[in-house]
Amino acid sequence: MNAEDQIYQNYVNILKEELVPATGCTEPISVAYAAAKAREVLGVEPESCVIAASGNIIKNVKSVVVPNTNGLKGIEAAAAAGIVAGDASKKLEVLSGIEEQAKASIQGYIDGHPITVVPVENEIVFYIAVTVQKGNDEATVVIEHYHTNIVRVARNENVLYESVSDSDQGSELTDRGCLNVRDILDFANSVRLDDISEMIERQVACNTAVSEEGLTHDWGANIGKVLLRAYGNDVRTRARAVAAAGSDARMGGCEKPVVIVSGSGNQGMTASLPVIEYAKELRVSRDKLYRALVLSNLVTIYQKTGIGRLSAYCGVVSAGCGAGAGIAYLQGGEYEDIAHTIVNALAITSGIICDGAKPSCAAKIASAVDAGILGYHMYRNDQQFFGGDGIVTKGVDNTIHNVGILAKKGMRETDREIIDIMLKHTSKDAVAEK
Structure with missing residues (x-):
């Protein structure tokens, strides 16, 4: 296979897209990423959070420890970690830089703020929608099909971003x-x-x-x-x-x-x-x-x-x-x-x-x-x-x-x-x- 061939470049691109670092099991990390992004869009620490998730997300987050949370498990812990201390710019390493003081505050956020998990019945196997709210303001981030594929970002009634692709491979990935x-x-x-x-x-x-x-x-x-x-x-x-x-x-x-x-x-x-x-x-x-x-x-x-x-x-x-x-x-x-x-x-x-x-x-x-x-x-x-x-x-x-x-x-x-x-x-x- 020649380096000039399109298939050669496709194979290189596929490896680049797939071989990326992640801190923690990727499904809870995807929840944390969506939550961190939603808080970023809201602009303040939210009073409440609702996570709508497909059954496969719930299945894969339920029993695994979320890193940098002092041993917490589950969707609520992943979302809280993203909200309290996550860095959305790091994507699948969103929780990698959490310091000890912030770790301790994650459980406090869970105890003091309503975090609701809603199972979603749809045909999308990989689906996460995080909505955060404070007062009359709310922000929503939706991920579909794979872990960092944000397809919708909204603040109040304003849609800030929306993907036009409905492919389960995502529009940005190499075929x-x-x-x-x-x-x-x-x-x-x-x-x-x-x-x-x-x-x-x-x-x-x-x-x-x-x-x-x-x-x-x-x-x-x-x-x-x-x-x-x-x-x-x-x-x-x-x-x-x-x-x-x-x-x-x-x-x-x-x-x-x-x-x-x-x-x-x-x-x-x-x-x-x-x-x-x-x-x-x-x-x-x-x-x-x-x-x-x-x-x-x-x-x-x-x-x-x-x-x-x-x-x-x-x-x-x-x-x-x-x-x-x-x-x-x-x-x-x-x-x-x-x-x-x-x-x-x-x-x-x-x-x-x-x-x-x-x-x-x-x-x-x-x-x-x-x-x-x-x-x-x-x-x-x-x-x-x-x-x-x-x-x-x-x-x-x-x-x-x-x-x-x-x-x-x-x-x-x-x-x-x-x-x-x-x-x-x-x-x-x-x-x-x-």
């Missing part, structure tokens, strides 16, 4: 329709390192630091530590453990930034950390590692394009396949090796549900990475799943297409049931506390 496995591999082999090195270096540095935090301290269910203690220290176990440990820390509210993929820190860590661990074991060059990470990231993004940002289908399954592809590449794998690795892995783990961000995400990451590694070793041992085996179809791109349909359309009712179950438990927990 992902150019993605396919063969071209992704061609790009990984031919990309000029100067075009991608800055973002890949940042991914390696940030995600490794969060993983080390998870392995060193007590976070979540400590899945990374459990894996190493229970299964030993071989590279396959380490690859699962480093990714799981990153999630342990992040779901527990770690304040260090992560470079995300497809809008998700867990996917960003799953797509990168196992590949980095294998690169250390194999002692490959920096060039080879970076190309493997380009491959893993783009394979993950490609799968998620058909699924959407949020669904009932666990996103780390896609990232585990990406990691498997990257690991295959590090070991000299070519197109057939990589294609079969992806198909085999999808046949193993497709169907793991997403029931929100929380400590068990780390265990799902471990399973997804294991499937990616197994998918590679199956093919190296002359074993594979064939077209007609369940959702597997002849051709890797066709199988990825099937998974997209399964996740986006077939699992809609599953998603509704998951959200219903989670909201019922929330109501029961609230009654029990009273």
Whole structure:
């Protein structure tokens, strides 16, 4: 692939759009971003706040710790943090600069101001509308489809900004329709390192630091530590453990930034950390590692394009396949090796549900990475799943297409049931506390 080709530039742009830093789980951070922007538009600290959110947002914010809030969870905490101390100009790092005094005031704001969460029933899977009010003045900020995609800003009766796009990819993102496995591999082999090195270096540095935090301290269910203690220290176990440990820390509210993929820190860590661990074991060059990470990231993004940002289908399954592809590449794998690795892995783990961000995400990451590694070793041992085996179809791109349909359309009712179950438990927990 030539650097002058449009598809080459599209692939570079896709990576630039996707591999961005975020402090905290991205759904609560998106709520905090909208709230910080709404306060900015209002011009003063509001007396009240209403958050209208789709079920998937409620699901993904409910059980995860919001960073820099002294351990608070939930939409109310995310909105309050954005209002009290958020910096909207930092987007997904909106809560990164909060000082200790401001942390303490977030709970005070929650206690002293009404914050109302309203579930929204519409066809938009990713939807957040934050309305803040003081006296007769109010401001509203609406985000749709992905985490920083503000589509409407209003103050009182005045619409200050409104997007004309209703695409679930957003009008500002590069069209992902150019993605396919063969071209992704061609790009990984031919990309000029100067075009991608800055973002890949940042991914390696940030995600490794969060993983080390998870392995060193007590976070979540400590899945990374459990894996190493229970299964030993071989590279396959380490690859699962480093990714799981990153999630342990992040779901527990770690304040260090992560470079995300497809809008998700867990996917960003799953797509990168196992590949980095294998690169250390194999002692490959920096060039080879970076190309493997380009491959893993783009394979993950490609799968998620058909699924959407949020669904009932666990996103780390896609990232585990990406990691498997990257690991295959590090070991000299070519197109057939990589294609079969992806198909085999999808046949193993497709169907793991997403029931929100929380400590068990780390265990799902471990399973997804294991499937990616197994998918590679199956093919190296002359074993594979064939077209007609369940959702597997002849051709890797066709199988990825099937998974997209399964996740986006077939699992809609599953998603509704998951959200219903989670909201019922929330109501029961609230009654029990009273």
